[in-house]
Amino acid sequence: MAKFEISTRKNGEFQFNLKASNGEIILSSEGYKTKDACIKGIESVKKNSAVEARFEKAVAKNGKPYFNLKATNGQVIGASQMYASETTRDNGIASVIKNAPGADVVEL
Helix, strand or coil, X not given: CXXXXXXXXXXXXXXXXXXXXXXXXXXXXXXXXXXXXXXHHHHHHHHHCCCHHHEEEEECCCCCEEEEEEXXXXXXXXXXXXXXXXXXXXXXXXXXXXXXXXXXXXEC
C-alpha cells in the first residue's frame, strides 16, 4: 500500500515523500517549518492529485522529464524524480493519481 512518509531534514524542516507500494518515491515535498504545515501539504496532495490538470509536465536542462503537482493557487506542493522518458514520467503521474488519495501517513 502507498504511504506518505514524514521525515525531518538536518536543518529541522519537515518533508514528505509519497511512496508507491513497491517502495519507490513518486513525489517529494519541499521543506516545511512545522509538522502541521507538512501534514497540510499532504492533505493538499491528496486533494489536488485528483485533478490531472494540476500536474505540470516539464523537462530539466539535462533533458530528463519530470513533473510538479501544483495547488489551486499555482504553488508547487510536490515534485517527482527525473525520469528516463516521457512515458515513464506519465506513468509516475498516473501512480500519484492512483495512490495519493488513499495513502496512509507515517512518521519516520
